[in-house]
Amino acid sequence: xxxxxKTQTSTDTFNAAKARLxxxxxxxxxxxxxxxxxxxxxxxxxxxxxxEAVNRFYQRDNSNVHRGVHYLSxxxxxQYERARQTVRRFINAADENEIIFVRGATEGVNLIAxxxxxxxxxxxxxxxxxxxxxxxxxxxxxxxxxxxxxxxxVIPFMDSGEIDLNTYQxxxxxxxxxxxxxxxxxxxxxxxxxxxxxKMAHAQEIPVLIDGAQSVAHLPVDVQAIDADFFVFSGHKVxxxxxxxxxxxxxxxxxxxxxYQGGGDMIHSVTFEKTIYADVPHKFEAGTPNIAGAIGLGxxxxxxxxxxxxxxxxxxxxxxxxxxxxxxxxxGLTIIGNAxxxxxxxxxxxxxxxxxxxxxxxxxxxxxxxxxxHCTQPIMDxxxxxxxxxxxxxxxxxxxxxxxxxxxxxxxxEVFR
Amino acid sequence: xxxxxxLYQELILDHNRNPRNFKPLPDANHHSEGFxxxxxxxxxxxxxxxxxxxxxxxxxxxxGCAISKASASLMTGFLKGKSVxxxxxxxxxxxxxxxxxxxxxxxxxxxxxxxxxxGVREFPVRVKCASLAWHTMKAALTETETVISTE
Numbered sequence: 001x002x003x004x005x006k007t008q009t010s011t012d013t014f015n016a017a018k019a020r021l022x023x024x025x026x027x028x029x030x031x032x033x034x035x036x037x038x039x040x041x042x043x044x045x046x047x048x049x050x051x052e053a054v055n056r057f058y059q060r061d062n063s064n065v066h067r068g069v070h071y072l073s074x075x076x077x078x079q080y081e082r083a084r085q086t087v088r089r090f091i092n093a094a095d096e097n098e099i100i101f102v103r104g105a106t107e108g109v110n111l112i113a114x115x116x117x118x119x120x121x122x123x124x125x126x127x128x129x130x131x132x133x134x135x136x137x138x139x140x141x142x143x144x145x146x147x148x149x150x151x152x153x154v155i156p157f158m159d160s161g162e163i164d165l166n167t168y169q170x171x172x173x174x175x176x177x178x179x180x181x182x183x184x185x186x187x188x189x190x191x192x193x194x195x196x197x198x199k200m201a202h203a204q205e206i207p208v209l210i211d212g213a214q215s216v217a218h219l220p221v222d223v224q225a226i227d228a229d230f231f232v233f234s235g236h237k238v239x240x241x242x243x244x245x246x247x248x249x250x251x252x253x254x255x256x257x258x259x260y261q262g263g264g265d266m267i268h269s270v271t272f273e274k275t276i277y278a279d280v281p282h283k284f285e286a287g288t289p290n291i292a293g294a295i296g297l298g299x300x301x302x303x304x305x306x307x308x309x310x311x312x313x314x315x316x317x318x319x320x321x322x323x324x325x326x327x328x329x330x331x332g333l334t335i336i337g338n339a340x341x342x343x344x345x346x347x348x349x350x351x352x353x354x355x356x357x358x359x360x361x362x363x364x365x366x367x368x369x370x371x372x373x374h375c376t377q378p379i380m381d382x383x384x385x386x387x388x389x390x391x392x393x394x395x396x397x398x399x400x401x402x403x404x405x406x407x408x409x410x411x412x413x414e415v416f417r
Numbered sequence: 418x419x420x421x422x423x424l425y426q427e428l429i430l431d432h433n434r435n436p437r438n439f440k441p442l443p444d445a446n447h448h449s450e451g452f453x454x455x456x457x458x459x460x461x462x463x464x465x466x467x468x469x470x471x472x473x474x475x476x477x478x479x480x481g482c483a484i485s486k487a488s489a490s491l492m493t494g495f496l497k498g499k500s501v502x503x504x505x506x507x508x509x510x511x512x513x514x515x516x517x518x519x520x521x522x523x524x525x526x527x528x529x530x531x532x533x534x535x536g537v538r539e540f541p542v543r544v545k546c547a548s549l550a551w552h553t554m555k556a557a558l559t560e561t562e563t564v565i566s567t568e
Contacts, residue, residue: 031420352434354482356456357425360543364421372456386457386480415425416433416483 014311020396022047022303033366036404041186041214041345041392042370043236046300053299054241057292065291066265066282080291083298084281090301091212091231092222093248100254100281101294104245105213106136108232109180111247111284112209113140115257116230121177123149128171128206129180130155130163131382132188135375137180137211150177157382161188161337168197172204179208183215187376187390188337189320189345191219195226202227207253213237217394218316218344220309229253235293240300244293247284254280261286312395316344319393323402327391330409336379336388347374347388350409353416355389361415362389365408423536424543425483432487437494438476445474447560451553453545458485462553470501475554482546484537489550491531501558507531508555514538515547 020026023045028035037045057079063072065080081096088096102108121127127141131154138152145152153176155168172179179201184191198208207229215221217238223231230253235244249257259266259277263286268276277283304312323346327333332351350358359371370390373380380386391405442463451460458481465474475496477489492511496504510528513519517538537547 354456356458356482356543356546357484360424360540361421380457386459411421415421416430 014307014315014395016315016395016398019307020398022049023396024048024051026396030366030368031364034404036365036367036401038391038393038397038401038405039368039370040217040394040397041237041374041390043242044217044239044394045396046241047239047303049303050240050296050300054292054296057295064288076291079295079298080289083294086298086301087246090221090305091216091246091248092224094224095251097279097281098248098251098254100247100249100284101289102232102245102247102284103243103290104234104236105211105232106140106234106245108230108245108247109137109209109211110140111260112178112230112232112249113144115260115284116178116207116253117141117144118147119257121148121150124175125150125177126153126173126175127151127178127180128153128155128176130182130192131157131378132161132163132185132190132376133180133182133378134186134211134213135377136213137182137209138378141180154378157188157190159383161185161190161339162341163190163192163197165193165196165200169200172201172206174204176201176204176206179206180211181208182211182213183221184212184218184343184345185337185376185379186214186345186392187347187374187379187388188339189342189347190337190339191215191341191343193341194228198227198229214344217304219313223248235297235300238297238300239304240297241290241293244290244297246297249280251280254284257284259283259286263287265289307395313343316393316395319397319399319402320344320346322399323391323393323405326402326406330413336383336385344394345390345392347390349383349385349388350413353412355387357416358389358409358412361412362405362408365404365411367405367408369405420539424540426533426536428491428530428533429483429487432490433483436477436486436490438474438497439478439490440476441478442474442476445476447557449553449557451479451549451556453481453485453549456482456546458482458546458549460485460489460550460553462489462550462557464554464557466501466558472496472499472501472504477550477553481549484534484543484546485549488534488547491533492550492554495529495531496554504558505555508551511551512548515544 025045061075063076065077084096084099087099141152157163201208209230210228212231212233216233231248236242266278266283266286334349336347355371372387445463445465447464460479463476475493515537534547
């Protein structure tokens with residue numbers, strides 16, 4: 001049992017076998033085989049407590065937020081705002097009003113591009129992103145650059161899958177108006193040194209957006225320690241529902257921004273002559289929000305933090321090592337992304353067998369992996385490969401999952417030998 | 418394993434390992450480029466027809482999975498010597514076979530070796546792989562567009 005008295009009393013010693021039982025969808029057969037789910041970077045499965053929270057909301061508490069004086073509306077509003085507090089605690093934001101609910105990380109980046117970007121970025125300015133960004137942290141900036149005449153600059157990564165900080169340093173200059181960096185690469189598994197990179201940008205007063213879509217489920221995230229100006233993530237990649245995500249922004253940054261979309265729930269008062277916007281975060285949440293989604297996300301984060309995150313990370317690192325060692329024994333297999341500091345994700349290429357064929361054969365054996373470019377085509381171009389097979393872990397995976405994946409992979413090799 | 422072998426039949430594996438007509442065709446008078454953006458498959462199809470509309474030569478090159486490459490390889494062998502009209506008819510038949518619209522037992526006679534792709538109908542996400550080269554061939558012949566995408 002946990003003897004560390006400093007640990008939160010609600011935190012249990014992590015037990016992967018027990019945790020796995022909390023995820024109903026993991027316990028099913030696929031093509032007559034027990035499901036082995038290794039596609040967690042695409043989306044994670046959901047704990048029963050999260051599913052139940054969403055269910056309970058629709059069955060019992062369903063109402064709109066921030067409007068009715070009636071009982072259910074107050075209850076819904078209370079739960080929605082409590083979810084905001086849970087998110088604040090989870091990423092250690094200073095103030096719950098720095099938490100904006102959106103549809104997901106993608107909408108989060110678009111929100112910052114179209115509010116901060118449209119206001120502060122002009123022709124001749126630069127936006128700096130890395131070569132390992134997900135398309136969702138590339139395309140919104142390309143759109144912004146087209147709108148403003150700014151230029152998108154790309155920090156290259158080395159073949160190891162790591163960003164060279166000296167190159168990054170040399171690209172920081174007064175024309176750069178924003179840096180956008182992925183915290184944990186969904187394709188390479190690289191953990192970028194975001195706190196250091198933020199510090200380097202801040203030395204030149206450049207704000208930084210961190211794409212935390214992958215990191216929230218695998219790393220402790222403290223937005224104040226990172227000193228991120230903006231941080232975005234999706235609920236569904238951290239055991240929550242789809243269609244809900246978060247933009248964190250420092251209050252003084254958010255205060256300077258104009259609304260993202262206009263509508264109900266984002267105003268103080270509306271006349272045809274003049275509309276006064278609501279305060280942060282509500283001015284960024286036009287229309288009826290995804291109430292059940294936010295409540296579900298809150299429940300998912302409460303579930304996750306009921307375990308010791310430190311122990312989860314230790315467990316996942318051990319599993320990552322186990323899987324990496326097993327894969328490395330296969331002749332002709334190349335692991336794409338060999339950063340010193342890695343988490344949760346292994347991409348690989350296998351001589352003469354296309355990832356799509358591997359994916360189909362693994363699926364027939366009940367093993368779910370992702371094959372393709374993982375919405376990171378520039379990474380594929382870097383290594384001059386069309387696609388990879390990607391194994392991505394969560395804390396409910398175990399060594400038996402890796403063994404089953406390896407067996408299925410051997411079958412694929414047999415077929416193509 | 419049996420379902421896997423149903424899809425990856427020896428003929429498909431052979432054409433994947435040793436694709437036939439796998440080269441550009443400098444004197445082609447029809448050419449098109451096909452993508453499957455989801456998995457990164459990317460092929461060129463080159464066709465040389467004579468004045469009667471007969472396919473004298475047809476080749477392909479590019480990269481992709483075993484299903485797409487074998488399909489392209491077998492397609493080139495099948496279409497050589499056929500007329501443009503026959504090629505378009507074959508496109509429809511092939512498409513119907515891989516999407517399960519026609520029964521491979523009855524509707525495959527005229528497709529010959531291509532019947533090997535009937536197993537694809539059990540794998541809906543792989544239909545695009547099997548049909549990419551065919552879509553590219555059709556685009557090359559009908560010249561409606563020169564770059565086609567399955568998405």
